[in-house]
Amino acid sequence: MMKAPVNKIIPFSNVDGPGNRCAIFFQSCPFSCLYCHNPETIHMCMHCGDCVTTCPTNALTLEAGKVLWNSEKCVDCDTCIHTCTHLASPKIRYMSVEELVEQIKAKKAFLRGITVSGGECMNHAAFLLDLFKKVKKLGLTCLIDSNGYYDFSQYPQLMAVCDGVMLDVKAVDAKFHQYLTGCDNTMVLKNLAYLLHTQKLEEVRTVILPNQDLQNEKTVRYVSELLKQQSRYKLIRYRQYGVREEGLKALGNTTVSQMYVAQYKQICEENGNTTSIII
Amino acid sequence: MSRVKDIISDPTLTYQQQLLALARLAENDDDSLPLKPEMKKALEEETLCDLGEGRAPYRPRYILPDYQKLMKEGCAFLGLQPPTDIWEATNALLIMYKHVPSITSFPVYLGNFADLFTPFDKDEEETRKALRLFLLHIDKTLTDSFVHANIGPEDCRVARIILDLTKEMQLAIPNVTLLYDPERTSDEFAKACIDCMLATAKPSFANDVMYRQDGIGEYGIASCYNALKIGGGGYTLPRIRLYNVASKAKDKADFMEHILPYYVNMMLEFMDDRIRYIVEESNFFKANFLVKEGFVKRENFTGMFGVVGLAECCNHLLGIKDPKEGYGHNEKAHQLGVEIMNAIETMVKNHHGLYCEGCHNQYVLHAQVGIDSDGRENSPGARIPIGCEPDLCDHIAVECNFHKYFVSGIGDIFKFDDTWNNTPDALLDIIKGAFAQGMRYFTGYNADNDVVRVTGYLVKKSEIEKLDRQEASLNNVTVFGQGARNTANALDRRVYDESARK
Numbered sequence: 001m002m003k004a005p006v007n008k009i010i011p012f013s014n015v016d017g018p019g020n021r022c023a024i025f026f027q028s029c030p031f032s033c034l035y036c037h038n039p040e041t042i043h044m045c046m047h048c049g050d051c052v053t054t055c056p057t058n059a060l061t062l063e064a065g066k067v068l069w070n071s072e073k074c075v076d077c078d079t080c081i082h083t084c085t086h087l088a089s090p091k092i093r094y095m096s097v098e099e100l101v102e103q104i105k106a107k108k109a110f111l112r113g114i115t116v117s118g119g120e121c122m123n124h125a126a127f128l129l130d131l132f133k134k135v136k137k138l139g140l141t142c143l144i145d146s147n148g149y150y151d152f153s154q155y156p157q158l159m160a161v162c163d164g165v166m167l168d169v170k171a172v173d174a175k176f177h178q179y180l181t182g183c184d185n186t187m188v189l190k191n192l193a194y195l196l197h198t199q200k201l202e203e204v205r206t207v208i209l210p211n212q213d214l215q216n217e218k219t220v221r222y223v224s225e226l227l228k229q230q231s232r233y234k235l236i237r238y239r240q241y242g243v244r245e246e247g248l249k250a251l252g253n254t255t256v257s258q259m260y261v262a263q264y265k266q267i268c269e270e271n272g273n274t275t276s277i278i279i
Numbered sequence: 280m281s282r283v284k285d286i287i288s289d290p291t292l293t294y295q296q297q298l299l300a301l302a303r304l305a306e307n308d309d310d311s312l313p314l315k316p317e318m319k320k321a322l323e324e325e326t327l328c329d330l331g332e333g334r335a336p337y338r339p340r341y342i343l344p345d346y347q348k349l350m351k352e353g354c355a356f357l358g359l360q361p362p363t364d365i366w367e368a369t370n371a372l373l374i375m376y377k378h379v380p381s382i383t384s385f386p387v388y389l390g391n392f393a394d395l396f397t398p399f400d401k402d403e404e405e406t407r408k409a410l411r412l413f414l415l416h417i418d419k420t421l422t423d424s425f426v427h428a429n430i431g432p433e434d435c436r437v438a439r440i441i442l443d444l445t446k447e448m449q450l451a452i453p454n455v456t457l458l459y460d461p462e463r464t465s466d467e468f469a470k471a472c473i474d475c476m477l478a479t480a481k482p483s484f485a486n487d488v489m490y491r492q493d494g495i496g497e498y499g500i501a502s503c504y505n506a507l508k509i510g511g512g513g514y515t516l517p518r519i520r521l522y523n524v525a526s527k528a529k530d531k532a533d534f535m536e537h538i539l540p541y542y543v544n545m546m547l548e549f550m551d552d553r554i555r556y557i558v559e560e561s562n563f564f565k566a567n568f569l570v571k572e573g574f575v576k577r578e579n580f581t582g583m584f585g586v587v588g589l590a591e592c593c594n595h596l597l598g599i600k601d602p603k604e605g606y607g608h609n610e611k612a613h614q615l616g617v618e619i620m621n622a623i624e625t626m627v628k629n630h631h632g633l634y635c636e637g638c639h640n641q642y643v644l645h646a647q648v649g650i651d652s653d654g655r656e657n658s659p660g661a662r663i664p665i666g667c668e669p670d671l672c673d674h675i676a677v678e679c680n681f682h683k684y685f686v687s688g689i690g691d692i693f694k695f696d697d698t699w700n701n702t703p704d705a706l707l708d709i710i711k712g713a714f715a716q717g718m719r720y721f722t723g724y725n726a727d728n729d730v731v732r733v734t735g736y737l738v739k740k741s742e743i744e745k746l747d748r749q750e751a752s753l754n755n756v757t758v759f760g761q762g763a764r765n766t767a768n769a770l771d772r773r774v775y776d777e778s779a780r781k
Binding site: 015112 | 670672675701704705706708711712715716
């Protein structure tokens, strides 16, 4: 049976697409963004065992070279996350589609749909296809929250059952994107055009960074011009919470103000993109 | 010390509040309604509670007049003709409100504003002006947040104006409830109500489908969230404090077989005594114009059997010391809760209620919202204790088990962060789901508001601060809010936010 590594399930989420949604966060991501709020979702556990020694409740053990997590003993203090030097988490559950569907089913009356996120959920595309097929049968919508690393045009079956993609466009400038995420953005921009064309673009998100006026403007101009009114554009204020040391050093330790982002909303409006909202 | 002089010299009381306190003092000096010794003991040991209703009840606790009758026929005693425009309609109601008795001496039910005013809503600006003055008049003269109006289920211009004005004026009075039926209430209207609720803690949502299925007939939501018949009401509302009752029991079996029935039956007899006194001794049902002219009928009244402390009762009987591992988080505690409520419901239903023919000769269960002296030992009704709230979905799921029992009202309060201000769709999905799963009443507010819902009623945080500074507050219930904040942490509910994602 196919299983995928799940970092977290938020049974009720009001910020992962329209309505009340169950948000499922899968582990591992090809990007390594400086401002990642959940850097422990980036890599799979290497089983080095560092966290086993610091866990205050002995919820972690090292057996046959593998770190095992006992959720009963765990008190969610996140000491393991702070100990880990590999941007990973030992608190991962390998779940089958059936297990996930059971959980979703139990909350169905309250939900408009599910949103898969991460990490980068497209690391587990085959799993998502199976999950979506079953969730659609419950009458719920299925959204993908993605960084656009994978070429969506290569997943026609998944696109057919998916109700939309919420795409991050972190930067339009290729070099800056490389600096921010460790990866190239050619595919991200290709996906932006593809999803827009196939009407699968639920929304686009850009994090507005402190002291990066030129890059912020370049990205917002490009995206808003392309989107016009065809899709929602979320301008997300950079927040320092959860950002790792390296990121804080590079990007700063303050939250971007509403006022600072207002100038970019203005650019959106000048470009005929009236759907932008500041988060 | 002179209790009279204490009241007279208290700098935090307005003149009206002094008058009511002095009247209560006088009433409690009377013993024409004898208190049985075992009941006196139960009150002293705080297993049962009379909610300070007074020793000699001279009116029903809650009265829900049929205001449509006033609109159609006027009122002879008050010399009011049927109104012909929005000014006469608001004026006639404001006059009548001041003659509707209640436990607080303010009317706990103001009617369904949408139904009452729609026939007179000719010009939008004029309606808006009339309703603005009407709401201001209510806030400044019916100075008690148990004063409660209804809107819905259908959308209409009057209801939209009420929402606009509620948001704009930020008044704690009146309390407002939307009677919500997903078939009759449009999503657009429901979302406008959610927007207003997050900003002002009202309107709350009542599950109209569920209330109608209960077969109480035409009903209104009064006081905190009491569902009672229009043209009737509730005679009295004593309460059983389940935690205190449980602590009298040797074990669970002793509780279920002896202790619980002993106190439930004692409280039912206490209700009989009070209701008999209200109907047979007081002049209300013989002489009051509301009765004589048919704005209320005696057979439409019933007794409300109040329950508090289910959570702590279950935890105590199961020997659970840490409330974070008990009721709200523990399937065994929920099963025991259901067992206890089944037992209470059976006893209450089997008791032949006095003078409540229109309510199947039965008293009704009410999940009472608590008073400040309950402290932290008895959470309101069947609520999960403050400070121990599980995730939102589990919070709702647990409480859905218990809403069916409380025909005359139950509900919890959910506190949200500001992300929800932008996502009324998400909250509507949750309310729809909760109501489909058996939740009777849902209310919430944004964590940063001045107007907040304490346990069932509304206060302004800024008004509580006035009392803290030893200044008077016009709203009679601000002092309850202060007490509930101080003793029961009632303003420290869990904020449902994004903390789950860290």
